[in-house]
Amino acid sequence: MRAACTCIIAAALLAGCRNEPPALTIAINAGVEGDALKVAAAEWGARNRVRVDIVELPYANLFEKELLDLTSHTGAYDIIMMDDPWFPRLVEDGQLAALEKRPDADFLASCLDVCRAPYRTCVFYALPYVGNSQLFFYRKDLFDKHGLAAPATWNDVLAAAKKIGAAEKMYGYVMRAAPGNAVITDFMPLFWAFGAEIFNRDGHAAVATPQAVECVRFMLELGKYSPPGYTGFNADEVSGHLLQSTAIMSINWPAWIAAMDDPARSKVVGKIAFAQVPSARQKGVAELGSWLLGIPAGSKNRQRATEFLFWATAPEQMKQAALRGNPPTRRSVFNDPELRARFRSFPAQLASLESARPRPRSPLWNEIENAFGIRVSQANSGSVTPEEALQRANQEIDAIMQRAK
Amino acid sequence: MIRTLRRSWPGVPWVVPTVVLLLALTIYPLVYSVKVSFTGPAGFSLANYARLLQDRLFLQAMAQTLLYTVVALAIEFALGFALALLVDSLGRGRAFVRAGLLAPMLLPPVVVAVIWRLIYNPQFGVLNGTLRNLGIHTSALTWASGERGALASVILVDVWEWTPFLFLLLSAGLQALPQEPLEAARMDGASPWQVFRDIVLPLLKPVMTLAILLRTMDLLRIFDQIFILTQGGPGFATETVSLYIYRTAFRFFNFGYASAMSFLALGLTIVFARSLMRLMRVSR
Numbered sequence: 308m309r310a311a312c313t314c315i316i317a318a319a320l321l322a323g324c325r326n327e328p329p330a331l332t333i334a335i336n337a338g339v340e341g342d343a344l345k346v347a348a349a350e351w352g353a354r355n356r357v358r359v360d361i362v363e364l365p366y367a368n369l370f371e372k373e374l375l376d377l378t379s380h381t382g383a384y385d386i387i388m389m390d391d392p393w394f395p396r397l398v399e400d401g402q403l404a405a406l407e408k409r410p411d412a413d414f415l416a417s418c419l420d421v422c423r424a425p426y427r428t429c430v431f432y433a434l435p436y437v438g439n440s441q442l443f444f445y446r447k448d449l450f451d452k453h454g455l456a457a458p459a460t461w462n463d464v465l466a467a468a469k470k471i472g473a474a475e476k477m478y479g480y481v482m483r484a485a486p487g488n489a490v491i492t493d494f495m496p497l498f499w500a501f502g503a504e505i506f507n508r509d510g511h512a513a514v515a516t517p518q519a520v521e522c523v524r525f526m527l528e529l530g531k532y533s534p535p536g537y538t539g540f541n542a543d544e545v546s547g548h549l550l551q552s553t554a555i556m557s558i559n560w561p562a563w564i565a566a567m568d569d570p571a572r573s574k575v576v577g578k579i580a581f582a583q584v585p586s587a588r589q590k591g592v593a594e595l596g597s598w599l600l601g602i603p604a605g606s607k608n609r610q611r612a613t614e615f616l617f618w619a620t621a622p623e624q625m626k627q628a629a630l631r632g633n634p635p636t637r638r639s640v641f642n643d644p645e646l647r648a649r650f651r652s653f654p655a656q657l658a659s660l661e662s663a664r665p666r667p668r669s670p671l672w673n674e675i676e677n678a679f680g681i682r683v684s685q686a687n688s689g690s691v692t693p694e695e696a697l698q699r700a701n702q703e704i705d706a707i708m709q710r711a712k
Numbered sequence: 713m714i715r716t717l718r719r720s721w722p723g724v725p726w727v728v729p730t731v732v733l734l735l736a737l738t739i740y741p742l743v744y745s746v747k748v749s750f751t752g753p754a755g756f757s758l759a760n761y762a763r764l765l766q767d768r769l770f771l772q773a774m775a776q777t778l779l780y781t782v783v784a785l786a787i788e789f790a791l792g793f794a795l796a797l798l799v800d801s802l803g804r805g806r807a808f809v810r811a812g813l814l815a816p817m818l819l820p821p822v823v824v825a826v827i828w829r830l831i832y833n834p835q836f837g838v839l840n841g842t843l844r845n846l847g848i849h850t851s852a853l854t855w856a857s858g859e860r861g862a863l864a865s866v867i868l869v870d871v872w873e874w875t876p877f878l879f880l881l882l883s884a885g886l887q888a889l890p891q892e893p894l895e896a897a898r899m900d901g902a903s904p905w906q907v908f909r910d911i912v913l914p915l916l917k918p919v920m921t922l923a924i925l926l927r928t929m930d931l932l933r934i935f936d937q938i939f940i941l942t943q944g945g946p947g948f949a950t951e952t953v954s955l956y957i958y959r960t961a962f963r964f965f966n967f968g969y970a971s972a973m974s975f976l977a978l979g980l981t982i983v984f985a986r987s988l989m990r991l992m993r994v995s996r
Contacts, residue, residue: 371962378965396965486945535850536834536857538946544833553835674964681769685947688859 330357330611333386334373337363339562340437340598341388343628347619357611366390370673373603377402380605385612391421391597394433396670398424403432404602404609406616410434413622417663418597418636426668433601434620435636436628440663441496441593442655444549444567445556447580449475457580461500461525461587464556468532471555479532481554485541486684491676493545493558494683495594495666498522500587505667505675505704512704514679515697518588523686523693525587530687538688549575558584560596561634564652581655583662595663597636634660671711678703749971760972770973772948773956780863780952781931784870788927791871792878799879800886810883817876825940828869832856832941856942862949866938870931878923885919886912921992925985932981953977 333348335341345361352359362384364372370393376383377397389397397403410419410431418435420427445458449471458464468479483489498504501522507513530537534548546563548554552574566572567579584591600619602612618624625635629646634656640646641657650656666672679700686696717724752759764770799809816824831839832855840850856865889912897907935954938944944951944959953973961970 374965484946485943486947487943534835535852536854538859539854539857539862539942547833547836551836671964674966677959677963681945681948684945685859688946688949690859690947690949 329360330355331385331608331615332360332362332383333388333615334362334364334369334376334384335388336369336390336598337365339632340439343631343633344388344436344600344619346631347624347628348615351615351618359615373397377603377605380603382603382605382607384603385606385608386616387601387603388436389433389599389601391435391595391599392666392672392676394421394599394601395424395426395668395672397601398432399670402604404604404606406431406434406602407613408617410620413637413639414620415636415638415657415660417595417660417665421595421597421665421668422599422601426665433599434616435597436600436620436625436633437598438634438636438641438656438660439560439562439596439598440656440659441492441558441560441584441596442564442652442659443556443582443584444559444563444579445582446471446575446578448578449477449555450580457582458556458585461497461585461591464585465525465528465532468529468555472532475555477552478534478548478554479556480529481533481540481545481548481557482526482529482537483540483542483545483558484530484538484684484687487677487680489541489680490684490687491680492594492596494522494526496558496584496591497526497587499664500585500589500591501525502588505679510708512701512708514704515694515701519697520693522587523683523697526683526687527689527693538684549579558593561652561656562632564650565632581652583655583659590662593659593663595660595665636660671707674707675704678707745967745971745974748968749975751968760969761976763969764972764976769948769951770953770956773951773953774977776863776950777932777934777952777954780867780870780934781928784867784874784931785924785927787867787871788875788878789924791875792923793882795875795879796882796886799883810880813879814876816873817880819873821873821936822940824869824873825937828872828937829856829941832865856950857946859946859949862942862946866941866950869937869941870934873937874927874930878927881919881923881926882916885916888919889915917992921989925988928984928988929981932977932984 330352331348333344335344341363345363348359348361362372369388370390373384373387373389373393374397375381376387378400387397410422414435415438417440418438419431422431422433422435423429424432443458445467447457450457450467453467453471453474455463455467455470458467464480471477472479483493498519501518503516503519503522504513513519534540534554537544542560542563545554545557546559546566549557549559549563550566550573564581568576570576584593600616602609602616606612619628620636622637622639625633625637625640626643626646629635629640629643629650635641638657641653641660647653666676669675682691682696682700682703685691686693691699749760750756750758795813799806799813802809819827831837834840834850834854834857837855839855840853843850843853854861856862893911893915894907897911902910933954934952935958938950938952938955939958942950944955954977957970957973957977960966960973
């Protein structure tokens with residue numbers, strides 16, 4: 308009996324050892340953006356009778372795993388999912404494989420531009436899978452009640468925050484202000500609207516200009532109508548305030564739209580409207596945060612990976628992904644009547660995506676964003692003045708650029 | 713030659729695989745990281761170490777780490793010792809109380825941080841919710857989200873989780889004390905305070921040294937709780953050396969500078985540990 312059991316276990320182990328390697332291994336973000344890709348990968352694997360392995364990693368670890376794989380050419384992944392600000396760093400030194408085919412013109416230009424190196428020109432190294440760009444979320448029911456139109460400018464936002472906030476005993480505006488990526492993500496649309504830029508034409512840091520100071524001062528003014536402790540807020544806290552009906556307005560990402568209309572999670576079903584980012588000195592533009600799919604140069608299954616990449620981003624598949632909750636990157640999918648009837652935010656999403664602006668295309672962006680984020684966060688919490696925060700940020704960004712030379 | 717070697721040191725073939733594995737997994741990466749820390753764009757360079765002295769953020773992170781360590785250690789030690797003395801004086805139910813007190817330490821630090829992040833939420837957290845129910849105005853109580861209270865809030869989490877560790881060690885030390893000197897002192901008319909000061913404390917000193925040493929080394933490399941709770945913010949208020957090194961290495965992929973920072977932190981930890989041991993030895 309014991310010998311029989313040993314034989315069975317040994318046979319099972321041997322069978323495990325003889326398992327074929329996967330045809331594709333895909334690294335994805337553990338979150339709503341990666342869920343649709345997981346389903347698509349399973350479907351493609353079943354259709355082609357090959358094994359597709361999914362490596363699901365949280366946002367905080369995905370970049371480092373991918374960069375380690377790319378720089379050491381391990382070939383661990385055949386396809387990687389990447390947030391678009393990571394692309395300039397990941398594409399460096401031929402770490403991503405150039406695509407053999409050009410993508411078709413149905414993709415939105417803003418999404419395609421960030422897939423090329425250098426930006427907007429030359430070779431394609433990735434395809435856009437999730438069309439993320441910021442939207443302005445606001446309580447339409449309360450704006451209607453107080454006779455206000457959708458806020459077109461940041462001054463409108465401030466006025467509405469004061470008026471509605473006081474009348475309804477709610478927080479007028481809520482923003483992500485935790486240091487690093489969070490604070491900069493919500494700050495950039497305001498920064499651009501006030502006419503400020505990270506770099507000047509010569510490529511030097513330019514974050515301490517009068518426009519930038521004015522912008523930080525305005526942000527502090529908005530902070531007066533924000534919930535206590537907003538300086539430590541991330542996306543979940545911001546959305547929590549909207550969902551619980553304690554705040555009136557915020558900048559947010561499309562990933563949170565479904566939650567706003569989900570009765571199980573939201574107290575504001577049907578009450579939130581989605582608009583374009585407000586303007587100030589310049590027309591308001593949203594920040595782009597598309598998720599891209601690329602093939603590491605070290606992939607041992609490049610041909611199959613290319614097939615999957617074009618299959619998963621084809622209109623039919625992107626429609627399926629949209630039905631699963633992913634914002635598309637194709638105009639035809641945004642204009643699909645079935646999807647338009649189902650997702651009321653699609654017209655606003657398309658308009659936002661058409662004009663959205665990516666973060667500066669620098670391989671050093673992570674470091675720059677961190678340095679800038681710390682100083683903006685310090686200004687937000689009042690430990691330094693706006694001028695001091697921006698001057699320090701300017702010096703630190705210049706030092707980062709200098710070190711990289 | 714191999715035969716001679718085998719005859720002289722018969723254990724060599726058995727030890728070689730372990731030594732090779734150790735060299736490959738520990739010594740080689742260590743030597744490599746030393747090399748990386750001394751490498752600049754044009755070969756050998758001290759630039760990474762020179763940058764350390766000019767990096768205001770690193771120096772601030774270092775100061776905050778030391779403050780965090782000293783404050784958390786002092787509170788944890790005082791509370792752990794008090795609890796150990798209290799539980800030691802209990803008659804019945806000692807085992808039950810001890811098991812209950814150890815519960816926070818058994819939770820993974822990441823889970824503890826997530827729980828406290830929810831507790832600290834100024835608007836929806838249970839802490840401010842309870843205070844509001846008691847009629848306390850909470851709009852200024854931002855806990856880990858406010859620049860002023862952030863460091864204190866993360867220290868509180870550490871105290872909650874790791875006081876049981878010091879309690880456990882000190883409690884075990886108290887249990888292991890020889891009873892004869894204590895009984896002799898009591899028979900000679902020593903007061904409880906005199907017994908504690910002149911007999912318990914000196915006898916407990918080795919355990920106390922060990923407890924402080926282990927906890928200090930752990931506190932100096934604090935990472936997980938702060939990463940989850942505040943990510944070093946607001947601003948730079950809770951950034952520690954470990955967090956700064958992690959970001960430099962794995963977010964900015966500057967391994968040379970991260971290695972230099974790691975070696976400086978390691979050096980300081982060794983100096984601190986040696987000084988502490990010497991201090992305890994001198995005062996013995």
